[in-house]
Amino acid sequence: MRDDETRREALAEPQATRPAPKMVEAFEHAAGSIARGVPGGATGFRGVLLHIHVAPAASYEMEELREAECVAGRGIVGDRYFDGTGTYSPKPDTREVTLIEQEALDALARNDPPLQGGAIALAPGDHRRNLTVRGVPLNHLVGRRFRAGEVILRGGRLNFPCKYLEELLGLPVYLPLYNRSGLNCGIESGGVIRPGDAIELLDDADA
Amino acid sequence: MTARMIMKLRVEAAALSTPKVLHLTLVHPIRPELPAWEPGAHVDLRLPDGKIRQYSLCGDSADRRTYEIAIKREDAGRGASRWAHDALAPGAVAHVSAPRSNFRLQEARRHVFVVGGIGVTPALAMARRLAADGADFTVHFCARSEPEAPLLPELRAVCGDRLQTWFSADGRRFDPQLIGPAHDACLYVCGPQRLLDAVRTAAAELGWPEQRICAEAFQATLDENFKPEPFDATLASTAETLHVPADRSLLEVLRDHGITMPSSCELGVCGSCVCGYTEGVVIHRDAALSVADRQDKIATCVSRARVSVTLDL
Structure with missing residues (x-):
C-alpha cells in the first residue's frame, strides 16, 4: 500500500502532547529585571537578520525559514519552544526567541580563542538558536527593547551553552560558546520577520 | 548515553530484499553529508505516534551521503514495521536520529560472525569494513531459505568465499562448534536470542573468553519467569x-x-x-x-x- 494517505502519515510530525509552554516575561526574568535598570551598553548600531531557524521538536534538526511569524508572549510559529516540545520546555524561562551573533560563529570557525582542539565550523542552525544576526551586540541587550523588522523584542537573559548541544553535535562547543552563546528574548510585539530585516535598539535603560 | 540529533531524511530508494524485508536508502534533503558512523551502529526511526525503533545501518560507512537500513515486517509485532513497510516509499520522509554505536569491531587478528535472519544488518556493514581493510574474517549466515535471507546478494558481494550460508530449508544447519578456537579472534553474534544462546554455549565450551564475544540481540532478554520486586x-x-x-x-x-x-x-x-x-x-x-x-x-x-x-x- 503506497497511496497518498500513507505518504501523508509518513510526513506527519510526532504528536505534541505537552501543554503550551509557560514563559517568563523577559523584563521579569531575574537577569532582565536588573539589567533594565542599569544604564550602559552599545547604542546606535544597525544590524541585520541573517538566518531564521526553527526545530519542530526537541532534538530535531533546525530548519531554515524564509520568513517567520513571531507571536507576542509565545515564540516563533513552528518552533519547539512555541509548541512546548523543546528539551527545556518543562522549565519555565525566557526563551520565546533566541539569537546568536554571526561574529561569535566566525570566531569559533577561526579557533579564536583556541579553547578547543581546532576550528569549529557550525553549519547554519546547528547552534540551535532561532535568529543568526550580524552587527548586533547581543551581550549588551539584556534589559533592552530592540526591533527586528516589524517585531519588537526584549532581552531577558544571556543564553548559556549547554552540554546537551555538545552531545547533539558531537562537537566541543560548550567552552568556546561560553559568554557568546547569544540572547534569550521575549516578544513584546509580534509580526513577520525575514532575513535582511534591520535590527536596531529602541530604547536605553529604564533608569 | 548521549542525545542525538533527529533528521528528516528522504527515502531515496525502497526495495524488497526478501518478501518481508524492506531495504531503504535514506538521504538528507539539504546536507551533502550525514553524521559519520562506525560499522555496527544503529539509528532510531521515529514513528508518527512518537514511538521509536532501532535499526542497524547496513550500508557503506565510507559513503557519507546515504544511510541504509533494512526493516523486517513483523505482522505480529508492535506495528512499527508494518507502518514502515506501508509508508516509507521513495520520496517519503523518515525521522531518523544520528547513529549510535553499541556494537563495534574489536581489535583482533581474526573475526568470526554468526548472524541469523535480519541480524545480518550490522554484520554487512562490519564485513564491508573488514574486507576493505584486508582483514581475516568469516561470516556464517543462518536463514530459513535463500529467498528469505535478507541482503544476501550484498553480503555475497562483500564477502565472496568468506561467506558460509546455512539455510535450514536445504537441510543445512549451522553447528556452533564451527566458530573454532578463540586465539586472537573476536566473535560477533547477532540475531534471535536462541542463536545467541547456542553460540555462547559453544563458545564457552571452546574456551572463548567472555570479552572476545560481542552479541547484539534483536530483541531483549525474555525471561517469562522473572517476577519484579519493589x-x-x-x-x-x-x-x-x-x-x-x-x-x-x-x-x-x-x-x-x-x-x-x-x-x-x-x-x-x-x-x-x-x-x-x-x-x-x-x-x-x-x-x-x-x-x-x-x-x-x-x-x-x-x-x-x-x-x-x-x-x-
Missing part, C-alpha cells in the same frame, strides 16, 4: 530515596520525580537510559550492557535491584 533507589547527589514499586520501572519512577533520562526503546536494547550506580545488587535484564559495564551501570528501563541501589545521579 526496591529503593537512592540518588547519590541529593541522598533522596525513591521507591520503585513492583509494577513500575526505575526509569518511570525517575521520570515521576523530574529526572528525565534519555530513553528510547524501553526494552533494554538500545542503551539510551543507562546510568551509573555505586552500591547495591542490580538485577540486569537488558541486552545492551557488557559484563564489564554491568559492574557499575544499570539500564533503568528494564533492570532492577535487590532491596536497594545507589544511583550516580
